[in-house]
Amino acid sequence: MFTFIVRRLIQIPVVMFVLSIMIVGLLQLLSPAQRASGYIRSEQQAAHLDQIIRDKGFDQPFPVQYGKWLGSALHGDLGFSKTSSAPVLDTIAQRLPATLELAILAAIPIILIGVWFGTLSALHKDRPIDQIMRVFTVLGYSLPTFVLGILFLKFLYGTLGWAPGPGQLDTINQFTILDPSFKRYTGMLTVDGLLNGKPAVTLDVLRHLILPVLTLTIVSSANIIKIMRAQMLEALTSDFVRTARSKGLPERVVTGKHARRNALLPVVTLSGFTLIGLLGGSIITETIFAYPGVGQWAAGAAGNFDVPAVIGFALASAVIVVLISTATDILYGVVDPRVRFD
Amino acid sequence: MKKLGLITTMLLMGGVALAAVPKDTLVIQESADIPTLDPGVTYDTASGQFTENIYETLWTYKGSSLTSFEPLLATAIPSFSNGGKTLTVSLRKNVKFQSGNAFTCADAEYSFRRNLVTNSGESGNWFLSDSLLGTQSNAKDDPTITWAKIAASVKCSNPSTLVFSLPKADPAFLAKLAFTGQSIVDMKWAIQQGEWNGTEATWKDWVGKDLTGGGLDKKPSGTGAYQLVSRDANSILLKAFPGYWGSKPAIQNIIWQKIPEQAARFQAFLKGDADVIESGARAVVTEQLVGKPGLSFIDNLPNTVATAFFMNEKIGDPALLGSGKLDGKGIPANFFSDVNVRRAFAYSFDYAGYIKDVQQGKGKQRTMLLPDTFPGYTSSVKTYKYDPVQATAYFKRAFSGNVWKNGFTLNTNYRAGAVASQTAMEILKKNVEAINPKFKININAKQWSQMLTDSKNGKEAMIILGWAPDYADPDNFLYTFYSSQGYYYPRSNWKDASVDKWLDQARVTVNTAARNKLYAQVAQRAYEQTPYMLVPAGVNFAIVRDNLKGVSAATYNPMRSDANTGVLWKTLSKN
Numbered sequence: 001m002f003t004f005i006v007r008r009l010i011q012i013p014v015v016m017f018v019l020s021i022m023i024v025g026l027l028q029l030l031s032p033a034q035r036a037s038g039y040i041r042s043e044q045q046a047a048h049l050d051q052i053i054r055d056k057g058f059d060q061p062f063p064v065q066y067g068k069w070l071g072s073a074l075h076g077d078l079g080f081s082k083t084s085s086a087p088v089l090d091t092i093a094q095r096l097p098a099t100l101e102l103a104i105l106a107a108i109p110i111i112l113i114g115v116w117f118g119t120l121s122a123l124h125k126d127r128p129i130d131q132i133m134r135v136f137t138v139l140g141y142s143l144p145t146f147v148l149g150i151l152f153l154k155f156l157y158g159t160l161g162w163a164p165g166p167g168q169l170d171t172i173n174q175f176t177i178l179d180p181s182f183k184r185y186t187g188m189l190t191v192d193g194l195l196n197g198k199p200a201v202t203l204d205v206l207r208h209l210i211l212p213v214l215t216l217t218i219v220s221s222a223n224i225i226k227i228m229r230a231q232m233l234e235a236l237t238s239d240f241v242r243t244a245r246s247k248g249l250p251e252r253v254v255t256g257k258h259a260r261r262n263a264l265l266p267v268v269t270l271s272g273f274t275l276i277g278l279l280g281g282s283i284i285t286e287t288i289f290a291y292p293g294v295g296q297w298a299a300g301a302a303g304n305f306d307v308p309a310v311i312g313f314a315l316a317s318a319v320i321v322v323l324i325s326t327a328t329d330i331l332y333g334v335v336d337p338r339v340r341f342d
Numbered sequence: 343m344k345k346l347g348l349i350t351t352m353l354l355m356g357g358v359a360l361a362a363v364p365k366d367t368l369v370i371q372e373s374a375d376i377p378t379l380d381p382g383v384t385y386d387t388a389s390g391q392f393t394e395n396i397y398e399t400l401w402t403y404k405g406s407s408l409t410s411f412e413p414l415l416a417t418a419i420p421s422f423s424n425g426g427k428t429l430t431v432s433l434r435k436n437v438k439f440q441s442g443n444a445f446t447c448a449d450a451e452y453s454f455r456r457n458l459v460t461n462s463g464e465s466g467n468w469f470l471s472d473s474l475l476g477t478q479s480n481a482k483d484d485p486t487i488t489w490a491k492i493a494a495s496v497k498c499s500n501p502s503t504l505v506f507s508l509p510k511a512d513p514a515f516l517a518k519l520a521f522t523g524q525s526i527v528d529m530k531w532a533i534q535q536g537e538w539n540g541t542e543a544t545w546k547d548w549v550g551k552d553l554t555g556g557g558l559d560k561k562p563s564g565t566g567a568y569q570l571v572s573r574d575a576n577s578i579l580l581k582a583f584p585g586y587w588g589s590k591p592a593i594q595n596i597i598w599q600k601i602p603e604q605a606a607r608f609q610a611f612l613k614g615d616a617d618v619i620e621s622g623a624r625a626v627v628t629e630q631l632v633g634k635p636g637l638s639f640i641d642n643l644p645n646t647v648a649t650a651f652f653m654n655e656k657i658g659d660p661a662l663l664g665s666g667k668l669d670g671k672g673i674p675a676n677f678f679s680d681v682n683v684r685r686a687f688a689y690s691f692d693y694a695g696y697i698k699d700v701q702q703g704k705g706k707q708r709t710m711l712l713p714d715t716f717p718g719y720t721s722s723v724k725t726y727k728y729d730p731v732q733a734t735a736y737f738k739r740a741f742s743g744n745v746w747k748n749g750f751t752l753n754t755n756y757r758a759g760a761v762a763s764q765t766a767m768e769i770l771k772k773n774v775e776a777i778n779p780k781f782k783i784n785i786n787a788k789q790w791s792q793m794l795t796d797s798k799n800g801k802e803a804m805i806i807l808g809w810a811p812d813y814a815d816p817d818n819f820l821y822t823f824y825s826s827q828g829y830y831y832p833r834s835n836w837k838d839a840s841v842d843k844w845l846d847q848a849r850v851t852v853n854t855a856a857r858n859k860l861y862a863q864v865a866q867r868a869y870e871q872t873p874y875m876l877v878p879a880g881v882n883f884a885i886v887r888d889n890l891k892g893v894s895a896a897t898y899n900p901m902r903s904d905a906n907t908g909v910l911w912k913t914l915s916k917n
Binding site: 031033034037038039040041042043044045046047048049051052055080082083084085086087091094095098150153154157158161165166167168170171174175177178179180287288289290292296297300305 | 363462464550595599791
C-alpha cells in the first residue's frame with residue numbers, strides 16, 4: 001500500500017510537466033493576436049495590440065515561451081491572471097477552499113442519496129417507489145443545471161424568500177470577513193468563521209450553500225442512482241446472494257452486507273469522478289450562484305484567453321485528479337479485499 | 343436523514359429574515375471583473391468606477407455637463423498661455439492621501455511622468471503622451487522620447503504649481519486630464535509599494551510596463567472620498583475616507599459584488615439586496631424590471647457611443663471577395679470605393695425600422711459619428727433615410743452599371759454574440775437583396791479577437807464597430823473615424839484630403855466656434871461621401887433602487903466610468 005501511494009505521488013510532478021507542455025503547446029494554436037486579445041477590453045486598447053504582443057512575448061518561439069514559463073513556475077510563480085487581477089497561485093489559494101467547501105458539502109448528499117435511492121429503487125423494482133426514483137433520475141439527467149439553478153433562485157430566493165441570494169454571504173457578514181481583523185486561517189469561511197469566533201459567518205455561508213448544493217445534488221445524484229440500481233439488481237440475482245438467502249440469513253444482511261457491498265464497487269469509482277468534477281469547480285453552479293470558487297474563475301479565464309490562469313487551473317486540476325484517483329483506488333481495496341496494490 | 347432535513351429547514355427559514363442593505367451602505371452588483379485599481383493602467387469602465395472614487399484628477403466634469411469642469415485637486419480651471427502650449431495649474435492645499443501623506447505638487451508631477459514613462463498598451467496614456475510628447479508611443483517604440491523630454495513636459499514651478507508644456511496647442515487637453523486614468527497618485531506610498539521611484543536613473547526599466555497587479559493595484563492610496571478596505575475573489579469593500587478634504591459623503595460603505603449571472607442580479611435587485619446593478623439591454627430591463635416596486639427608472643439619458651457600418655474601400659482578404667469580380671459571385675477589392683455603392687447601401691438600411699424594432703422606439707439618427715451631446719455636433723447636416731428607389735438609382739449608377747447588371751455577393755462579418763450588430767446586418771441584407779435578385783449578402787459571426795486583427799489589417803469588407811469616448815472632445819471621435827491618420831482608417835480606407843486638412847486644423851484650433859465650423863464641414867462632407875452608414879444611437883437609461891438619491895437626468899454624466907449611476911458615489915445618499 002505504502003509503495004503504491006508513493007508511486008502515485010511521484011506521478012504528480014510528471015503529470016504536471018507533461019500537462020504544462022501540452023497546454024502551452026495547445027495555446028500556440030491561437031495566434032499571438034488572439035492571445036493578446038485577452039488583455040484588451042475596448043477598441044481603444046486594440047490600437048496597441050502589437051505592443052501587447054511584444055510586451056507579453058507572444059511572438060516568441062514556443063521553446064522560449066515555455067522556457068520562460070517553466071523558469072518562473074520552478075520559482076513558485078505561475079504568472080498573473082488577468083481574470084482575477086491577481087497572481088495565479090494566490091487566486092487558486094483563495095478560491096480552492098471555497099470550491100472545497102461546496103464540493104464536500106455537495107458530495108455527501110450526492111453519494112448518500114445516490115446509494116440510498118439506487119438501492120431502494122432496485123429493491124422495489126417496477127413498483128411505485130422504483131417508478132418515482134426513475135422519474136427523479138430522468139429529471140436529474142434532463143434538467144440542465146442552469147435551468148434548475150435559475151428556478152431555485154427565482155422561487156426559493158426571489159419569490160418565497162426562503163433561501164439567501166447569490167454570493168457567499170449577506171451584506172452584514174461581508175463586512176465582517178472583509179474587515180482586516182478577520183483572519184483567513186484555512187480560506188474556508190465555514191471553518192474560519194468559527195476560528196475567528198464569528199459563528200454567524202459560518203451559519204451564513206452554510207445558508208448560502210443550500211441552493212448550490214441542492215442543485216448539484218439533484219443533477220449529480222441521478223448518475224449514481226442509475227448505476228447503483230443496475231449494480232444492485234445484478235447483485236440481487238447473483239449466486240452468492242442466492243447462497244446467502246439459502247443459508248437463512250436475514251434479508252437486511254443479504255442486501256446490506258452481501259449485495260450492496262458488491263454493488264458499491266463501480267459506485268466508488270463513479271463517486272471519485274463526481275468528486276473530481278466538483279473539486280474542479282462546478283462552473284455553471286458557481287456562476288449562477290456567484291459562488292467564488294475556481295470553476296467560476298477558470299471559465300472566465302478560458303473565455304479571456306488568460307494563458308497563465310488556464311495553465312495554473314489545469315495543473316491544480318491534475319493534482320486533484322491524481323490525489324482523488326489514489327484515494328478512490330485505496331477505498332476500492334477496502335470495499336473489495338481481493339484488490340491488491342503491491 | 344430527518345436531522346439533515348431539520349437543519350436544512352432551519353437554515354432556509356433563517357433566510358427569511360434577510361438583513362436589508364443599511365442606509366449608509368451602497369451595494370453594487372456587476373458581472374465584469376475589476377482589472378485594476380491603479381489609475382496608471384485604468385482604461386476600462388469597470389476599473390474606472392473605482393479609481394474615480396478612490397483617486398482624484400485635477401478637475402472633473404461639472405454635473406452632467408460635457409464642456410464645463412469643476413476643480414478637484416486644482417484650485418481653479420486654468421487657462422492656456424503661450425499660444426495654447428502652456429498650462430499652469432494651481433494645486434489645492436491641505437489635502438491628504440488615504441495613507442496619511444500630504445498631497446504636494448511632487449505627487450502630481452510624479453503621476454503624469456509615471457503615465458508618460460510606462461504608457462503600456464493596456465493603458466490610455468497614449469493620448470497624454472500625444473499631447474505632451476507629440477507621439478502616442480512609449481520610449482520603447484519611439485526612441486525620440488528621452489527623460490529630458492518627459493521631465494520638461496510636466497514639472498513643478500513651486501510646491502503648489504504644476505506646469506504642463508505642450509509641443510503644440512491641444513484644445514482637448516483639459517478634457518484629457520479629466521479622465522480617471524490621469525488621477526494623482528501618492529508618490530511616497532507608491533514607491534513604498536515597489537512602484538517606479540520617479541528618478542531618471544530607473545525610468546527606462548519602467549517603459550511599457552503593465553502596471554496591472556502592481557503595488558498600487560493591491561494597495562491604492564488616493565485623495566478621493568473613498569478608500570479601499572479589502573478585496574477578494576468576488577467582492578470589494580470601500581469605506582468613506584475620514585480625512586477627505588471635501589464634504590463628508592452620506593454613503594459610508596461601498597460593497598461591490600461580482601454576480602456573473604443576470605437572473606441572480608435581477609432577483610437581488612428586486613428584493614433590495616442590491617442598490618445598483620449592471621442591468622443589460624433595454625428590452626430585458628423593460629420586461630423584467632421597469633414598473634416593479636422599489637425601483638426607479640430614469641430614461642432618456644445621453645448615449646456617448648458612436649456606431650457605424652464600415653465599408654472598406656480596399657478589402658485585404660481575398661477569401662471575402664469570392665470571385666473577386668463583379669460577376670454576381672463576388673466583389674472586387676475596391677467595391678466600396680465607388681461613392682454610388684456606398685450611397686446605395688446607405689439608402690438600403692431601414693433606420694426607422696431599426697429604431698422601432700431593435701431599440702424599441704428609443705433611438706436617434708445622428709448626422710455624424712459624434713455623440714449629439716458633444717461639443718462640435720451639428721444637427722444641420724442631413725441624414726440618410728430608407729429609400730429603395732434612391733438605393734436602386736445609385737446601384738444602377740455604380741461601376742458604370744455593372745453592379746446592377748451582374749449583381750454581387752458580399753461577405754460580411756459581425757462580432758459573435760453581438761445581437762444588435764447581427765440584427766442590423768440582417769436588416770441590410772433583407773433590403774439589399776430585395777432590390778435586385780442578383781444581389782447577395784452573406785452574414786457570418788466571427789470571434790472578436792480574430793475580428794480585431796483582421797479589421798486592423800484591413801481585411802474585413804463590411805463590419806459594424808463602435809467607439810466610446812476617452813475624453814469629451816470631438817477630436818476623439820472625428821479624427822478616429824474620418825482622418826486618414828485616424829485609428830479606424832485601415833478598416834475603411836476612406837481618405838479625403840479636405841477632411842484630413844479640416845481635422846488637423848481643428849486639432850490645434852483653440853477657438854471653439856472656429857473649431858465647430860471645421861467639424862460641421864467634416865460632417866457635411868461625410869454625408870456627401872458616405873464613408874460610413876451610421877447606426878442609430880440608442881437612448882440610455884439608468885435603473886436604481888428608489889431609495890437611492892442623487893441619480894437623475896440632471897446629474898447623470900455619461901463620461902463617468904460608473905455608467906449605472908453616472909455620478910461620483912460621494913454625491914449619493916439613501917432614504
